[in-house]
Amino acid sequence: MKPFTYQRAADPVSAARAAAEHPGARFIAGGTNLLDLMKVQVETPTHLIDVNHLGLDRIEKTDQGGLRIGALVRNTDLAADKRVRRDYAVLSRALVAGASGQLRNKATTAGNLLQRTRCPYFYDISKPCNKRKPGSGCAALTGVNRGLAIIGVSDQCIATNPSDMAVAMRVLDAVVETVSPDGATRAIPIADFHRLPGNTPHIETALKLGELITGVTLPAPLGGTHVYRKVRDRASYAFALVSVAAVVGPQGQRFAFGGVAHKPWRVEAAERLQGAEAVAASVTLGAKTTEQNAFKLPLLRQTLGAVLAEVKA
Template identity: 65%
Template sequence: MKYFTYERVSNPAQAVEAFARTPGARYIAGGTNLIDLMKLNIEAPPHLIDVNRVGLERIEDTEEGGLRIGALVRNTDVATDERVRTGYPVLARALVSGASGQLRNKATVGGNLLQRTRCMYFYSADLPCNKRQPGSGCAALEGLSRNLAVIGGSDSCIATHTSDMAVALRALDAVVETLNPDGNAREIPIAELHVLPGQTPHIETGLRPGELITAVKLPKPVGGTQRYLKLRDRASYAFANVSIALVAHFEGSKLTASRVAFGGVAPKPWRVEMAENDISASPNPADHVADIAFNGAMPTKHNAFKLPLARRALSVLFREMQPHPDGV
């Protein structure tokens, strides 16, 4: 780990002001990802700005009937909040699926959204990685790519985004609130927060330099039956091969509407709203969604299994969630 300086701030305005004074600084809260990256010399920020005491650790009701979750609320506290468990169960389920209890107790909402990929080549400093060192190449393209993207990648990067929470938030149409170093606040739809790699995979979000996430805002609960399914190589402390956040609405036993977001398959939470249109008219909703959502997929020989896996898993979810016609 290289030399760095450290500063503790007491409110969001101080945080963004501190960043503006020190180019290349990084905000730190739980540190569950950043500290590891610093130890491995993947990241070497010259200055750390501790935001743990800036007052963003509350979950509050909004006037619109939704929730505002502060960026510093720990993952465990979100997952166990009764308002989240009853109004947004897909989010609670997604959070409980992530990492381990110890990490969830420390990790924050803002940090969860901004965690970096776990691509093995990104973590291997002796191998080329455009995300780590722009222009160096992508070793994953010809290497082992079992856990990498099947869609949304490019010839510069096929790394996946690893947050379970972000997949659920994508299905819920959450909005991310931020504060810029110029003092202006803005709201970013979760669909626009993470960006595809294209030829600039080192640019992972639409945040401006020094922009601080202050909260995640959830709209009024959408109801329906909600599930989060995570398929992985072991039962815990593993990232998804495929995950699915599903919100389904039924009239009797007939599916009338759904929201479907996938994780583990792309550089960002993957939801294609067009795939959800006309789903009530489809005899096989899983195939209907998968055909559209994964149109244009370019899997490698190592991760091609993710496409049928996602399709079958979604089919199982729809079948399990469908009410019995007799109400039994």
Template identity: 70%
Template sequence: MRAFSYQRVHTAAEAAAAAVSTPGAKFIAGGTNLLDLMKLEIETPMHLIDVNGLMLDKIEATPEGGLRIGALVRNTDLAADMRVRRDYGVLARALLAGASTQLRNKATTAGNLLQRTRCPYFYDTNQPCNKRVPGSGCSAIGGFSRHNAVIGVSDACIATHPSDMAVAMRLLDAEVETTKADGSVRSIPIADFHRLPGNTPHIENALEAGELITGVKLPKPLGGTHIYRKVRDRSSYAFALISVAAVVQSNGSGRVALGGVAHKPWRVEAAERGMAGGAQAVTDKLLAGARSTHDNAFKIPLVQRTLAAVLAQAKKG
């Protein structure tokens, strides 16, 4: 790990201003992703801005009937909150499917959203990776790609977003609240927050330089059956091969979002109109234009079978 300077801040605007004014600065809270990448010298920030003192660790009701989740709410606390368990069950289940207990105790809401979209080649600094070194090439294309994306890919990157929480947030139409260096605030729909790779896979989200996430707002609860099903190589502490987040109503209609298939949580609202018609019709629209490899082509039928199991579970209640 390379040497770095360290700073504690007391307001969101102060944090954002410090990030803009200090070259090579990064925010740190739980550090569960950043510190690992620093040890591997994949991330080499010259300055760390500690935001743990910003009092952004509350879960509060909104006037619209939803919830506002502070950026520093730990994953364990969010999953255990009675309001989340009762009204946003898909989110609680997604959180509990992620990482390990120790990591969930440290990982924050904002940090979870900001995990680097990655694949094994991202960690191997001896291999070309457009996310680490823009323009160097993508080793996964033509290499081992079993865990990689099958939809929304480009010739520059086929990595997948690792977050389980973000898939549930996408399903629920969450909004990401931020503060900029000038003190102004904005709200970014989760659908627009994460980016597809295109020719710039190293740019993974819609944040501007120095912009700090302060919270995530959930709309009022959705009725129906909430299900999160994660398919992985081992039963815990593993990224999803694919995951399905769904809210299903009694008449068979509902919403569905996927993890493990794209550079961002994947949802196609038009596909949801056919949910009452079964998993195959939904999958055909969800993954229309899919571009798989020899190693990961199995993900496409796996999505269909997993979604079918989810719909059958919802029908049983």
């Protein structure tokens, strides 16, 4: 681990300002991803800004009938909140499907949104990785890529987004709230928050220099039946090969998919179709697979079929 300096931020704006003023600075809260990356020197921050004491740890009702989730709400508390369990069950189920109880006790809402890929070549600093070092190449393209992306990929990167929570938030049309070093605030739709790799896979989100996530807003409840189904190599503490977040009810059907792209994947036009075959074909239109991960195409279709069967049961 490389040497770094540390400060405890007094308020969100001063935290954002400190991040802009210190090249190589990182915010730290639960640290469940950042500390792991620092240990293997994928992340080498020169300055850590502790944001744990900013008062962003509450879940509050909005005037529009939804919920505002503070950036520092722990995953365990969010999953257990009675309003989330009742009105946004897909989110509660996605959170419980992720990591372990110990990690969920520390992991935060903002940190979960900012998780970095678990591509093995990203974690291995002896291998080329355009996400870790732009322009160095992508070892995954010709290496072990069974678990990597099949949709929205580029010649520069085929990594996947690892967050279960983000998939549920995508199906719910959540909005990410931020504050900038100058005190300006933004509301970023979750659909626009994560970026596809293109030629700049190292730029993973819409956040600007120093910008700090302060919360996530959920719209008024959708009603209907909520399902989160995650297919993985083992029963616990494993990232999704394919996951499906679904909300199906009188308002129609919504689906978002994890484990298949650089960001939670949702094709709203596909939601007007009927049947797993038609929806899956629309969702995966233009998919680019490798010999190792081509199985994800039928797996996505079959997982969606199981979700629809569960909804009808």
